[in-house]
Amino acid sequence: MYRKILVPLSNAAFGMAAALDAAIHVGRIFGSEVEVLYARPAPEALILVLGKGFAGTMLESALREVQAKIGKDCEAAHERMQRICGQAGSSADDDAVSRPCPQVVWREVEGPADRMTGIAARFADLIMFAKPETGDVTDSVWRSMFDAALFASARPVILMPSLPVPLSASRIMIAWNGTPQATRAVAAALPLLRRAQSVFIGTAGLDEDLQRDAEGLKEYLLVHEVDAQVEHLPKSLRETGSVLLGMASQFEADLLVIGGHGRNRLREWTLGSTTSHVVELATIPVFLVH
Template identity: 30%
Template structure:
């Protein structure tokens, strides 16, 4: 598979320009078409309230959504002016999560922003990454809200736990991994036996598989029972100058991770580098 269609979510957040620039650089690297998606949403107002307030409320809501779309289009076109890639802007009307998932299914990769609870313009996006990861069937690249990340995919860390989710994500990431200068497969606290076991040398089999696909991959495993996988991955990514982390998402139920914590939840809330996730 190659990356020919990349979808990027456009919103009114303070981090949107950096997200668009990161997506545009990635599209340039892969000679892909970049589609910007802004969803025109309207706050839900009960019908009995609408009947009392009159049609002016609906008109004001529609005008607000249209103004947001116009601002988003201007930003998208301004960023695209600095690149020579095929691009398109879309502004459908509907529920944010539904529209993101729907349009994601017709792309090779979806780019969304990490949720920032301090940015009021992202109030509706608390679970956006989760929904696209779980429901679209497409790999999702999450861009941190802090910093600029215009170089993505030169030094890559693959978080390998031998699960179905990790297997799917590594396969989806192959177009990026093939172009990487260095790929490091890291297994944290690996189990050696069972359906999710790693074998005698954790990470060796997936590294060999990647090598057969033209990926320059090396494997390593660490055992640190007192450190959770999420913290370990982010720490190693920072220490080793990684510009992309590839990992499967929600190997156990999302509700269980929300209650008990887990690597996916930790990464989404504390990420410092772009993360490619799949389920």
């Protein structure tokens, strides 16, 4: 069960509408509390940057302007959140619409957005993210927050497309490769899998061990009252992420469950190539766990 859903935001409020709309939808289904976490940059952290070229009263004036801008951005994001909550109500799931809207809590913290996100995400059952409204998943602030939520919390993350789409999760595809990350993703997604009308286990590659493993997953899901079908695709010259997205499209999936693979490069988490490809190009919600 997802009792607490976290929607992390930065001063730029990336993808708020898509993430919050999806969080409210899931919150209705599971009776969750939705916490919107807004990370305000600390003005003091800008002193070193602003200090170059400024002195004395000029620096003080510049800092006051920065503080005022931060305050205005925060107030604008809060007002936008309230508008989104007021408009919440449309959903592809009639059962969800009939349930009361979840409590939405606004919480402001001061500090680096990625660090604040990683800390808060540890104490949530589900983290709801959306791609930037510009669609640019390479934006450094957004990417640092997303990576912190995925790699620093051990909690599941649902990544929504930049434009709000219904998170019906009625046709779910599991991208299965037998790794611990994929196993954790399936376990974390069980509440949604149980509610789905159709569940599809997709594997890329005709390795016999992987095929047996997928059949084992099917049996495991049956124990949890989830009836899934299995499809094995042969290896392709295309990027594995493209194969998985193509398979999801063929299945008409409205949610893709995948392990969030990563590697540590220069002490910074970076997504593996397959996961990066899915994160960048997916047009449906993606459920990830590292």
